[in-house]
Amino acid sequence: MAMRKRSVLGVFGTAEAAAHATSQLREAGFAAQDYDILTGTPYPEGAFGEHDPGHKLFIFPLIGAVVGFSIAVLFTVGTQLSYPLVSGGKPIIAVPAMSMILYEGTMLGALTFTFLGVIFESRLPRLKLDPYDTRITEGAIGVIVSVEENRLGVAEGVFRRVGAENIVREGQSSSQTGR
């Protein structure tokens, strides 16, 4: 039976030290999916040798636009049929006048679904931070390794060897409680 995965975090003072740690982890046999980087600011892609995550974000605004447009069509056509008042001798279903609502409905759908897509693709919300170190939002770089418990020691050894400022095992995030 596969062992439960646990995590250990190494905290580094500079981006160079963190990048060195990830290359040492790879040399020690850890795959790119076994570790992740935590930073308080965006770094150029590939700065830590991480793999490029694929995504389908572009589908979300398209789906949102279709959903928004459909609801807007239902709303505009439905309301005009429910209260069929002829004004100015124009048809009951007045498409030019509906176009504003159709446009806004489409855009509202696209905006809302884009937001949901960003949240989904960012793998949020995340209920558990552990292991974590609040120094990460103060400029430190965290390298988090999630593997079977029997390999955690190897990762910790790599962190110690490359000069981690702090090592936090899952369940030991004392500094997680702010200051």
Next chain:
Amino acid sequence: MLDRPTLTAKQINDELLWPVLTVPRRWIALVLLTGAFVAAGVTAGASFIIFGLGVTGLNRPVFWGFMIVNFVFWVGISHAGTMISSILRLSQAEWRRPVTRAAETMTVFALMTSLLHPVIHAGRPWRIAYWVFGYDFWRGIWPNVRSPLVWDPAAIITYLTGSILFVYTALIPDLANIRDRTTGWQQRIYGVLSLGWRGTPRQWKFQGIAGILLSAIILPVFVSVHSIVSWDFAVSIVPAWHASIFAPYFVLGAVHSGVAAVILLMALMRWIYKMDHYIWEEHFDNIGRLLIAVATAWFFALWLDITFALYSGETQEVAVMELRIFTFPYNVLVVIFLLTAFFIPVPLWLSRRVRRNIPLMVWTAILVNIGMWLERFLIIVPGLSSKQPQTFMWNFYSPSLAEAAIVLGSFGLVGFLLLLFSKVFPLVPVWEQKEGQVFKTEITIGNARVPAILREEASSQVW
């Protein structure tokens, strides 16, 4: 090229999060001041409801007064956020970093404030609910989707929703930052709001893409909103309102007043929160240059509006223009409007020294907004005051004290909400400032060492 000072992540945290983590004295004073304005506005608003619209100066044939003028004005101000944030983000202009969130937040609060005005103006605010819910529960009928008065809330609610999502998405990393700097219940609340953000490369990647994607989608909404507001007028048959130039004219006017308001906001952020490290004279200089272009385009649209009305030769169109431009008191207001919205500020902005003089920029921004408020007044009130064949009586519109108090209260409300926001969330995006430091570099060209910014091709990752 902006030569930015070198700051550590801790220093940026300390300098940008202190308004959230402590209570600045100037903040308290301003909250009390703006709170008093809000109280005056609420009292006046209550008098509308208790005593009816008789407390206003509205009378035949002028049924749109200060409330609608102020509504259009605040929708206009809301265009600052998208203009500054989306366009500068899409063009990856480096100087956007400290001003985007404040401008986006102003968009949200200006829109909320603008939405209050038609509600108050209706006299029976509870009857307005059908605009929001799409069904009039009291009368049992659906709204008329063919009316621009229904297009309007549809556009504004779309823009408001998009703007809130825009602000919130870019706020998530900073919420995590505050979570890490607080304890107890505050930490729990910021923890929930930050959705468990940790700052993985994947999360940063989508944060970058979100900025570009949401900007690209919200920009057409931004154009549609003030176009639709202009159609409240242009779709009618009121002479001088029924003009095809109204949509671009309104959008340009909105950008003009909104971007000028960003100058005020930047100056206030420097004064209240001492953000001199982040908001520099260069920012005022850049916005000043942007305003020259916007103001000139707007002035061209204004000129076309007047020219088309006169060129048509239609008696009623010409009559409205005559009333608006040559008849007292509108003629005095027209002179003030032209001077404050264009002829004083724009020549001043041509000087680099003026653009880098913050107090002068603040005064020109105030002038622009006085002028742009008058512009809306001069479109709405003389347009309705003009004598028309089917109008059987005329009254001169003189706004009441209650209406003036609501206008004052609306300014107080936007300021009050911005101050509250700045107490809970950082007005300058902390992570974007840190990103600017990470990507900062220096390159050598010949014998010169030039400050530079590295740029990733983030936009190419969207599709």
